[in-house]
Amino acid sequence: MKDPVPPAMPAPVAHLQFKAALLLALFVLLVGGTALYLMYARGTFESTQRLVLVAEDSEGVSVGMDMTFAGFPIGRVRRVELAEDGNARIVIDVPRKDARWLRTSSMFTLVRSLVGGAALRAYSGVPTDPPLPDGAERKVLIGDTAAELPRLVASARELLQNLAQLSASDAALATSLANLQALTDKAKGPRGVMGVLGSESDAQKVSTALARANALLARLDSMAAKADAQVLGPDGLVREGRATIVQLGALLADARASLKQVDAVLAEAQGVATNVRAATTDLGALRSEVDATVRKVEQLVDEVNRKWPFARDTELKLR
């Protein structure tokens, strides 16, 4: 039986062409933009240089994994291949802008941890070295935590074996302990520790030596007492020394008084000197007066001579 009612036709849409074009454009934009972003993220638009790392074992290295420098990714594994000599060749693309971190002296390591993948790291110790050329080949140092474990277990086993040998009943340590036990047993005997040292005669000698040492010590003690009396007794050196020091103090006081008197004498002498200087000044004045008097007397004699008839002609005449 046919259905008499046809389904309702969709209502016409306003600006249909524009909306459809907009949707298509949005779709193309999204797909194209995503594709371009992914190509950029994959480094398609970057110029790179090649670095080949040679490793004995490339386990854990995968295409696309990063090589880091100081924690920053500066390269990406492009290919891993097996060389003719049986070594693994890890081909890495390094963007040219990041290649400046790699130098000819750079070291490369491949570290495999227990959790997570392997990590390729680069270290440049001397930043002034020439930059790493394009296509350079370098050996990679491998540090493998998983490979370290068996080595660690082997070392631990060796250590445990040594311990077991040490603690065995016929081991040297057990024998030494037994000897020590015997020694302490002897020390607990009637002769004590002396019994450990050797035979009876030796022990006797040691005892004699000890007795003489005791006597020596007693004598030394009495000598020390005498020396004490000599030095610190009532007529000892210390008391006499102290009296001498007191006398010296008095002597010093006398000397100080004598010096004061000398000072006074010197002061007087200074006064005398001052008086002498004043007398000298007076003598100067006296002398000038005597000079004046003599000059006057001389003028007087000249005058007498001029007036005297027998006087010689003493005039000076200009010609």
Added chain:
Amino acid sequence: MFAAPSIQEALVELARAAKRAVAGWWGIVRLGAQLLEMALTPSTYSGEAWRNLAQHIVQDTTPMLAWFTVLTTLISLIVIRIVMVTAVSYGLTQYALEMVVRVLVLELIPLTAVLFAALRCTIPNAAEVAALRPHEGWETSVSAGREPLRREVLPRVVSGLFSALMLAAVSCTVTLVVAYLSVYGPVTSGLAAYTRTVGHVFNPAVSLILGLKIVFLGIAVALVPMAAVLDAAPTRRRATSAELRGLVRMFVVILLIEAASLVGNYY
């Protein structure tokens, strides 16, 4: 006494079921080939046919685009938050971002987008065609020149495919942006590291598989329900069972495509 006929009947029934299944799958392939041939004809994109196609595209995609974007953002936020918190608690933060991109962009979001397009667009479109079929003139015009296929079926299938692809593209882009904002916040300083992580995940093989997966999922959800209703007899009573059969076939195809993509990505 009674076992032999029942086994015979069971075998006959099994053979009939197998024949029906093979015929159903063949119907899908045949319809796909017919529609592909029409879609590659330039006249489909001119005049009345283009207006018809544009109207279906706009009416199928536009209404759900906005709120599907909101829905995707919410789902992404929740999943990213769960992954980040779990990664932090296990001390594996350096792998969290890569895991977010892999789980969401490669696996979950495209599948969600395609299923959403199927529920909101392609299955209702198939139901519309099923409702059109009992009318006068459908069968005769089909046998005469395949005009109903060109006029009614092709625009709906192309629109369903476009809708699925559009939703997948929008949701993947939104998820990438939300993942960045969730991990680094509204700053540009993390862009280089994020781009590097995205580039690390999307190697050429993974990108190709993702693209092919989305296209094939879109074709599956657009074509399979339509083929199921066209394959069934043109009565309203049978239409419901045909839609159910179409749904089952669609989910089987989606499952196969997902399995193939997982094998391609991880083996």
